[in-house]
Amino acid sequence: MKIKKNVAISDSGFIFNPDTGESFSANPIGMEMLEMLRDGMDYEEIRKNILDKYKSEKDTVEKDYNDFITMLKQYNLIENDGQKDD
Amino acid sequence: MEKLRYERPLIRKLESDMPNKFGSRTEFLPKTHIDGIAVKDLINDYGSPLFVISEKNIRETYQSAKKAFTTRYPKIQFAWSYKTNYLSAVCNVFHQEGSWAEVVSGFEYDKALANGVSGKKIIFNGPDKTEDDLRKAITNDSLIHIDHLDELYTIIELADEMKQKPRVAIRVNMDTGVYPIWDRFGFNYENGQAWDALNKIMRSGKLELVGLHTHIGTFMLTAQAYGTAAYKLADLAIGIRNRYNHKIKYIDMGGGFASSNTLKGAYLPGTDTNPTFDDYAEAITSALINSDFEPGNLPLLILETGRALIDDAGYLLGSVISNKRLSDGRRNTIVDVGVNLLFTSFWYDHKITPAREFTHYVEDTVLYGPLCMNIDVIRENVSLPLMNKGDQFVIHSVGAYNLTQWMQFITLRPKVVMIGSDGKPYLIRESESIESITAYEKMPEHLKSFKL
Amino acid sequence: MTDKKTIKIAVTALNAIDSPGPGVSVIRGLREAESFDVQIIGLSYESLEPGIYMHDLVDKTYQIPYPSSGTSALFERLRYIHEKEKLDMIIPNFDAELFSFMKLAPELDKLGIKTFLPTVKQYEEREKFNLPAFGEKYGFNVPESKAIHNIADLYSIGSTFDYPLVVKGKFYDAGIAYNIDQAKSYFNKISAKWGLPIIIQEFVHGTEFNVTGLGDGEGNTISAVPIRKQYITDKGKAWGGISISDKEMLDLTDQFISSTKWRGGFELELMKNKEGKFFILEINPRIPAWVYLAVGAGQNIPEALVKLAMGMNPKPFSDYAVGKMFIRYSWDMIVDLEEFQQISTYGEL
Numbered sequence A: 001m002k003i004k005k006n007v008a009i010s011d012s013g014f015i016f017n018p019d020t021g022e023s024f025s026a027n028p029i030g031m032e033m034l035e036m037l038r039d040g041m042d043y044e045e046i047r048k049n050i051l052d053k054y055k056s057e058k059d060t061v062e063k064d065y066n067d068f069i070t071m072l073k074q075y076n077l078i079e080n081d082g083q084k085d086d
Numbered sequence B: 001m002e003k004l005r006y007e008r009p010l011i012r013k014l015e016s017d018m019p020n021k022f023g024s025r026t027e028f029l030p031k032t033h034i035d036g037i038a039v040k041d042l043i044n045d046y047g048s049p050l051f052v053i054s055e056k057n058i059r060e061t062y063q064s065a066k067k068a069f070t071t072r073y074p075k076i077q078f079a080w081s082y083k084t085n086y087l088s089a090v091c092n093v094f095h096q097e098g099s100w101a102e103v104v105s106g107f108e109y110d111k112a113l114a115n116g117v118s119g120k121k122i123i124f125n126g127p128d129k130t131e132d133d134l135r136k137a138i139t140n141d142s143l144i145h146i147d148h149l150d151e152l153y154t155i156i157e158l159a160d161e162m163k164q165k166p167r168v169a170i171r172v173n174m175d176t177g178v179y180p181i182w183d184r185f186g187f188n189y190e191n192g193q194a195w196d197a198l199n200k201i202m203r204s205g206k207l208e209l210v211g212l213h214t215h216i217g218t219f220m221l222t223a224q225a226y227g228t229a230a231y232k233l234a235d236l237a238i239g240i241r242n243r244y245n246h247k248i249k250y251i252d253m254g255g256g257f258a259s260s261n262t263l264k265g266a267y268l269p270g271t272d273t274n275p276t277f278d279d280y281a282e283a284i285t286s287a288l289i290n291s292d293f294e295p296g297n298l299p300l301l302i303l304e305t306g307r308a309l310i311d312d313a314g315y316l317l318g319s320v321i322s323n324k325r326l327s328d329g330r331r332n333t334i335v336d337v338g339v340n341l342l343f344t345s346f347w348y349d350h351k352i353t354p355a356r357e358f359t360h361y362v363e364d365t366v367l368y369g370p371l372c373m374n375i376d377v378i379r380e381n382v383s384l385p386l387m388n389k390g391d392q393f394v395i396h397s398v399g400a401y402n403l404t405q406w407m408q409f410i411t412l413r414p415k416v417v418m419i420g421s422d423g424k425p426y427l428i429r430e431s432e433s434i435e436s437i438t439a440y441e442k443m444p445e446h447l448k449s450f451k452l
Numbered sequence C: 001m002t003d004k005k006t007i008k009i010a011v012t013a014l015n016a017i018d019s020p021g022p023g024v025s026v027i028r029g030l031r032e033a034e035s036f037d038v039q040i041i042g043l044s045y046e047s048l049e050p051g052i053y054m055h056d057l058v059d060k061t062y063q064i065p066y067p068s069s070g071t072s073a074l075f076e077r078l079r080y081i082h083e084k085e086k087l088d089m090i091i092p093n094f095d096a097e098l099f100s101f102m103k104l105a106p107e108l109d110k111l112g113i114k115t116f117l118p119t120v121k122q123y124e125e126r127e128k129f130n131l132p133a134f135g136e137k138y139g140f141n142v143p144e145s146k147a148i149h150n151i152a153d154l155y156s157i158g159s160t161f162d163y164p165l166v167v168k169g170k171f172y173d174a175g176i177a178y179n180i181d182q183a184k185s186y187f188n189k190i191s192a193k194w195g196l197p198i199i200i201q202e203f204v205h206g207t208e209f210n211v212t213g214l215g216d217g218e219g220n221t222i223s224a225v226p227i228r229k230q231y232i233t234d235k236g237k238a239w240g241g242i243s244i245s246d247k248e249m250l251d252l253t254d255q256f257i258s259s260t261k262w263r264g265g266f267e268l269e270l271m272k273n274k275e276g277k278f279f280i281l282e283i284n285p286r287i288p289a290w291v292y293l294a295v296g297a298g299q300n301i302p303e304a305l306v307k308l309a310m311g312m313n314p315k316p317f318s319d320y321a322v323g324k325m326f327i328r329y330s331w332d333m334i335v336d337l338e339e340f341q342q343i344s345t346y347g348e349l
Helices: A028-038 A041-051 A058-074 B039-046 B053-068 B088-097 B106-114 B131-139 B147-164 B193-204 B225-245 B279-291 B307-313 B434-440 C023-031 C072-086 C095-110 C120-125 C128-137 C153-159 C182-195 C247-259 C289-298 C303-307 C337-346
Strands: A014-017 A022-026 B011-012 B051-052 B076-081 B098-103 B122-124 B145-146 B167-173 B206-212 B250-252 B300-303 B312-324 B332-337 B352-354 B364-368 B377-385 B392-395 B416-419 B425-429 C006-011 C037-044 C060-063 C088-092 C145-148 C166-168 C174-177 C198-202 C207-216 C221-234 C236-243 C263-272 C278-283 C325-327
Touching: A014 C337, A022 A028, A022 C337, A028 C263, A058 B011, A058 B312, B039 B051, B039 B312, B039 B392, B039 B425, B051 B225, B051 B425, B053 B076, B053 B279, B053 B300, B053 B307, B053 B416, B076 B088, B076 B147, B076 C263, B088 B425, B088 C060, B098 B106, B098 C072, B106 B122, B106 B131, B122 B131, B131 B145, B131 B147, B131 B425, B145 B147, B145 B206, B147 B193, B167 B193, B193 B206, B193 B225, B206 B225, B225 B250, B225 B279, B279 B300, B307 C037, B312 C120, B332 C221, B352 B364, B352 B377, B352 C128, B392 C198, C006 C072, C023 C037, C023 C289, C023 C303, C060 C072, C072 C095, C095 C120, C120 C128, C128 C145, C128 C198, C128 C247, C128 C278, C145 C153, C153 C182, C166 C182, C174 C182, C182 C198, C207 C303, C221 C247, C221 C303, C236 C289, C247 C263, C247 C325, C263 C303, C289 C303, C289 C325
Parallel strands: B051 B416, B076 B098, B076 B300, B098 B122, B122 B145, B145 B167, B167 B206, B206 B250, B250 B300, B332 B364, C006 C037, C006 C088, C037 C060
Antiparallel strands: A014 A022, A022 B011, B051 B312, B312 B332, B312 B392, B352 B392, B364 B377, B416 B425, C145 C198, C166 C174, C166 C198, C207 C221, C207 C263, C221 C236, C236 C325, C263 C278
């Protein structure tokens, strides 16, 4: 699961996909997840980081993470290299 | 280190469009307390979902409506519309404020009597008054508003039989420039039906014609229609005086005033556009004052407004059950409040706010109720903060019609709490139990047992 | 030479697109004002409104919430903008937002922000569905109109209206329907966007003319410029027009202003039928997008509007150049992504 390399993510929460010309905005936790995905972290690491920092539960984070990934795929922001969900 | 408050991750495509009615509404200002009591505590103590009524709000709204009329017209009487909300505690707040009772069935009539309203101060409206209902109303000297000729004949017969002179009015329907015309109730003004009924009453000599009544529609967004209606009733009253030398005692303008809710399909929110009590009062009273009544001899003006007096006093508290996505990627949120409790969600885009602070990030969502039925939609499209399972919210302005039209369907109905003027919560209706439903069922002997 | 006063004015409707809002034209008028200098604060709803990026016209832009968010959300935002900018005046230019600004006008005045808008009564009387009553009250020819809330009502109006008829939205959009199927299609399309009611209007054959003008709220005409639109786009918007001299139209405009005591800018949409009779088709309660033609013809309506609001007693215009034309054109600006990002994420640029 990797964010496409040329997607521009700015600190303000503004995301730009130069391949399609589309722009997006994300909330702070969304931004953190994007950064972690970009750094190549897998789900286990991301979940741990989120739960270390925020008051939440494993099930909630897992459900929200999967939903977030679904949206990233729908928006074509994920590298499409035939790789299966990890 | 204290952990931070979690919020679900959100990514949203930026789309550019010119303003249209689907523009995002900022509904994320939280409603954390009702009359000083935390929503969280109310749900904790009484469960979710929960109806909450503010006594303070009822009294304040009533006083502002009363002021709008009494500052413009000498003789005003309100009559509480039972069908809008007939929880006895609610009715009694209105009765304490001075409202008579306005009922439309034998059941409501008995409820008003049981609440302690004198028969003389009950207005009996509606197309279905049984002979027994009418007998009772005549015995108690109530104000009977006749809806159709069959009822008129029955009352004349009963007057003969009971050797009493019932106090009656007729309901009049008319063209006020607002469509559809509510011409299914009462007698039409323009085509002469109203005069026909009035002539029958006056010539029978057996009834005392005390008033004229109309109720021109519901959720009326133009105050001026009431001016037209008041003018037409005044015209009838003056005609009766001229023809029979008989003075009617009151003009009853019914109800139908809009509350602050936003009707589905409206572009601007109801709080900005709907007429105020002052607007309605100005239209009605100036029509009466400018009619041909002698200035010192104006009839009593009766108002049966229900919705506008109680809607804003009612809140429905609930909790999020789950978040999902529809197949097209749209967010949907399932909550524990369904159309079984919130009948008015068929008419309004109810204002919904979270019960605690969230960040300013919002997501468009479809809000579904908990029923396993496709019609169970509370809002087709609403921008809400990123609420997760268990988060609580407040639905605003639900005081009118929901507590009378709610359904026992699929699930049981929850508790209703009134927050008193003293700031304390009072349980005014218990939640239902399975016994409250099955107690009325009968089981034939041969169906009592089975083997599976 | 005395120093000219600088007035800070917020202007909405920066969408100078193919169905343009009047904001950019209003700003051009203000920039050319002789009696004062201006600083312009743009108020936008969307990130792609061209005016946001026209830095020679607009000094700074803030996004504001949609009218459908309600006046309290709008007021909060305006108060925030006022804290930063110390506005002297706001000129709202969208039909759909006018009601909200009219409601807020007293509150804005308390903050020291002037407006010069029609009264709620004036605004409501001229609403499309009130047009027949308006015509009767003030003695104008108007087409028969009726507001409907339900698509089924299209069947029952057949007795009052002949086809073709005009199907109009509460704020914007209209279509000419030649049969019930077309009428139904317009009903659905327009109501989905602008809500209910939908207005059904008698179709008047003839030639269309327009007048823009300005009333001082006391019944006096400060400005009036009649034009004929020369080219109309498929969206029904003028792409070219010419100022004309027509005594009858000017008299009609005077009569409109004096009888209603109209306050603020407006546009009259008129139809002259075969017999030479003028019908009022629509009264728009704000300055039209083609107002720059009036400026070019010698009547700077935006400037006069500001003077009225600021108590500077503008002298009524007595003349304008006949035969001045406007020809609209589109212009591709080059904008950096950073600017778009700035307005999209922070709501300010």
